[in-house]
Amino acid sequence: MSLRQRSRPPKPEDITTIREAIARFDPSASTTIVGADKAKLRDVFAPTAHSKALDPATTLVLGARGAGKSFWASVLYNKDTRQLATDLYPRLGLDKLQVQIGFGGVSRAGVSKPEIDRLVPNGQERTAADAFWRAIIAGAALKVTEPNQKHTPTDMLDRFADPEDWAEAMAEVDDDLTNRDETLLIVFDALDAISEDWGRLSALIDALMRAVWELRGFNAIRAKLFMRPDQLSELTLRFVELPKLRSGAAKLGWRQSDLYGLMFARLAFDEDARDAFGRFLQYRGLGKPPEKQEELRTWKLSNNESQQQKLFEAMAGNFMGAGPRKGKTFDWPYNHLADGLGDVTPRSFLILMQNAAERSQSRDAGSLVLLPQTIREGLREASKVRIEQLNTEYPWIKRVLQPLAGLRVPADPQVFFDAWTMNATVEAAVKIARNENALPPVLVGSSRKPDLSDKEADLAERLTKMGVLISRPDGRYDMPDLFRIGAALLKKGGVTPNV
Numbered sequence: 001m002s003l004r005q006r007s008r009p010p011k012p013e014d015i016t017t018i019r020e021a022i023a024r025f026d027p028s029a030s031t032t033i034v035g036a037d038k039a040k041l042r043d044v045f046a047p048t049a050h051s052k053a054l055d056p057a058t059t060l061v062l063g064a065r066g067a068g069k070s071f072w073a074s075v076l077y078n079k080d081t082r083q084l085a086t087d088l089y090p091r092l093g094l095d096k097l098q099v100q101i102g103f104g105g106v107s108r109a110g111v112s113k114p115e116i117d118r119l120v121p122n123g124q125e126r127t128a129a130d131a132f133w134r135a136i137i138a139g140a141a142l143k144v145t146e147p148n149q150k151h152t153p154t155d156m157l158d159r160f161a162d163p164e165d166w167a168e169a170m171a172e173v174d175d176d177l178t179n180r181d182e183t184l185l186i187v188f189d190a191l192d193a194i195s196e197d198w199g200r201l202s203a204l205i206d207a208l209m210r211a212v213w214e215l216r217g218f219n220a221i222r223a224k225l226f227m228r229p230d231q232l233s234e235l236t237l238r239f240v241e242l243p244k245l246r247s248g249a250a251k252l253g254w255r256q257s258d259l260y261g262l263m264f265a266r267l268a269f270d271e272d273a274r275d276a277f278g279r280f281l282q283y284r285g286l287g288k289p290p291e292k293q294e295e296l297r298t299w300k301l302s303n304n305e306s307q308q309q310k311l312f313e314a315m316a317g318n319f320m321g322a323g324p325r326k327g328k329t330f331d332w333p334y335n336h337l338a339d340g341l342g343d344v345t346p347r348s349f350l351i352l353m354q355n356a357a358e359r360s361q362s363r364d365a366g367s368l369v370l371l372p373q374t375i376r377e378g379l380r381e382a383s384k385v386r387i388e389q390l391n392t393e394y395p396w397i398k399r400v401l402q403p404l405a406g407l408r409v410p411a412d413p414q415v416f417f418d419a420w421t422m423n424a425t426v427e428a429a430v431k432i433a434r435n436e437n438a439l440p441p442v443l444v445g446s447s448r449k450p451d452l453s454d455k456e457a458d459l460a461e462r463l464t465k466m467g468v469l470i471s472r473p474d475g476r477y478d479m480p481d482l483f484r485i486g487a488a489l490l491k492k493g494g495v496t497p498n499v
Contacts, residue, residue, distance in 0.1 A: 033074045046088035063229075068346060072252070076187060100187070261301065280314070286300075347385075409491050427452050442455045460477060
């Protein structure tokens with residue numbers, strides 16, 4: 001007799017319990033290195049592909065908003081999560097790390113923005129920023145050899161006015177760490193919070209990269225910078241070794257199996273849903289949830305797509321409609337959450353699932369945890385949230401998308417250009433960027449009244465680089481569902497926006 005035949009079908013209350021656990025997901029909250037929003041043990045999920053991002057030898061980590069940059073920075077800094085990461089990534093030697101924060105964008109996370117503004121006044125970035133970042137690195141390093149002393153940025157600037165003194169002190173720290181068989185890792189996260197002015201931000205990050213590059217001469221002192229790819233490409237960085245730094249960068253990409261593994265891991269370690277989830281797995285012949293998070297790497301539902309598909313189809317049915325023509329429930333979320341660059345973030349994926357679970361609670365879902373229709377509706381919420389998040393970085397994005405509402409994609413470029421021209425979109429977007437001290441949507445001169453005529457093609461190219469638009473081989477522009485639905489564009493056979 002098979003395990004499934006011996007097991008009882010899931011009880012309705014177990015279905016409800018699992019659904020409620022998914023509805024409790026909190027994917028939209030931002031992680032910070034320290035404080036109440038720091039990474040929690042229960043949320044740690046370690047895709048194999050992220051090994052390079054946590055490797056102390058990797059200096060630059062690139063990830064889209066919502067991909068997990070601040071989460072991993074927090075995991076590395078906090079001892080409990082770093083110990084778990086040591087178990088999950090045993091080859092990285094994370095147990096031999098000392099971790100300090102250079103900049104984290106929040107209080108008590110390295111140097112603060114007001115300190116940066118005071119010690120590197122606006123307009124003095126080229127003369128003061130290099131010494132400043134060396135001082136920040138020295139302050140973090142001296143905690144190894146002088147643990148009971150304060151090392152404020154001001155003190156470090158005074159103490160190491162002579163670069164030779166800085167090099168000698170760092171060499172002493174390096175020797176001490178080498179003798180202990182330890183490595184110091186200095187983490188820099190949330191770098192966009194250093195300044196609202198993109199010109200100043202570029203100069204400060206340029207100087208930071210130069211200071212970090214100097215650490216190559218030491219054996220046991222490393223730095224790690226977490227950045228968005230678009231930030232790296234759009235800032236006017238002049239650091240001459242940037243191509244080398246970029247070629248060795250790690251990208252925080254998420255495969256379909258990684259995202260489902262993350263979702264199922266959260267269910268496995270949800271205290272209220274664990275037993276119900278275990279019974280659900282047992283009935284489907286999928287074994288038991290892992291007892292400890294260290295076992296996630298060998299748990300089949302962490303990365304085995306065929307096993308994951310079997311489970312998700314038991315939760316949501318096989319197809320998004322009456323048959324395969326509407327797509328498989330397992331593939332549909334990932335296929336519709338990708339931006340124009342092909343990236344899907346856990347934030348968008350979990351928002352979709354969380355919203356689908358909430359909506360399924362109020363409907364007769366029968367033996368299903370999630371109704372296919374609510375998955376479609378969850379995509380609408382994920383699209384809405386993604387545009388809101390994008391607007392925090394590019395405060396002009398809503399103004400650029402607004403004239404496109406009601407257009408049917410894919411469409412010829414001129415259709416986009418005409419819509420923008422009729423609404424004076426480029427001029428309005430540039431004005432918003434200037435008022436918000438944000439990077440403008442198109443290249444403009446220093447004049448207060450730049451010539452913005454015929455800039456619509458430049459705007460479309462900018463959106464394509466951001467992943468908001470897709471340039472198809474036939475020359476037409478398309479828009480990924482992740483943005484299309486929230487922006488209220490139409491597409492034949494696609495999910496209809498709430499217009």
